[in-house]
Amino acid sequence: MFRAILSKKDLSKQDEYYACVRDLLDDKSVLSLSGFRHHIGTTRFQHSLNVSYYNFLLCRFFRLNARAAARAGLLHDLFFYNRKTHEKVANSHPAEHANIAYYNASQMFPLNEIESDMIINHMWPMTPTLPRHRETFVITIVDKFCAVAEVLTYAMRKTGAKVRFAGSFALMLFLKLTLKL
Ligand SMILES: [Fe+2]
Numbered sequence: 001m002f003r004a005i006l007s008k009k010d011l012s013k014q015d016e017y018y019a020c021v022r023d024l025l026d027d028k029s030v031l032s033l034s035g036f037r038h039h040i041g042t043t044r045f046q047h048s049l050n051v052s053y054y055n056f057l058l059c060r061f062f063r064l065n066a067r068a069a070a071r072a073g074l075l076h077d078l079f080f081y082n083r084k085t086h087e088k089v090a091n092s093h094p095a096e097h098a099n100i101a102y103y104n105a106s107q108m109f110p111l112n113e114i115e116s117d118m119i120i121n122h123m124w125p126m127t128p129t130l131p132r133h134r135e136t137f138v139i140t141i142v143d144k145f146c147a148v149a150e151v152l153t154y155a156m157r158k159t160g161a162k163v164r165f166a167g168s169f170a171l172m173l174f175l176k177l178t179l180k181l
């Protein structure tokens with residue numbers, strides 16, 4: 001079951017969306033992104049799925065190329081290394097990972113002009129070239145929105161765990177004191 005953050009929908013049952021990305025969601029390399037941690041509390045696959053789905057919804061709403069948006073979203077972070085380890089070696093991950101993702105994606109899948117621009121420039125304005133398509137401006141926003149949502153969700157999960165732990169601890173302490181009395 002594929003599900004985007006903040007959504008309860010099974011994306012494999014969202015026919016219009018699924019038809020755009022079915023081949024990518026069947027691909028072993030794309031699925032292997034679930035083996036890489038991304039934005040602290042999620043995986044690179046889940047992040048890519050989040051960006052893909054919200055890209056699709058936003059571009060469809062604005063009558064842009066929603067298919068390209070869905071596909072580029074799934075491929076925009078298609079790199080197969082651990083970011084922390086890589087930074088120790090190259091120290092330039094934010095600037096270069098979009099080019100690496102584009103290279104990988106272009107070797108594995110046919111990409112049209114819009115999809116290519118969306119992948120190469122998804123880090124704009126951190127990348128030097130200006131996006132050439134409106135869909136690319138959408139992915140720059142959606143990517144950042146998803147990153148924030150992912151970190152906040154992770155933080156809330158952690159806080160929730162602490163609240164539950166504190167509640168259990170308080171209950172245990174209460175029972176202990178009560179029994180002593
Ligand atoms: Fe990225």
Ligand SMILES: [Fe+2]
Binds near residue numbers: 047051076077143
């Ligand atoms: Fe991303």
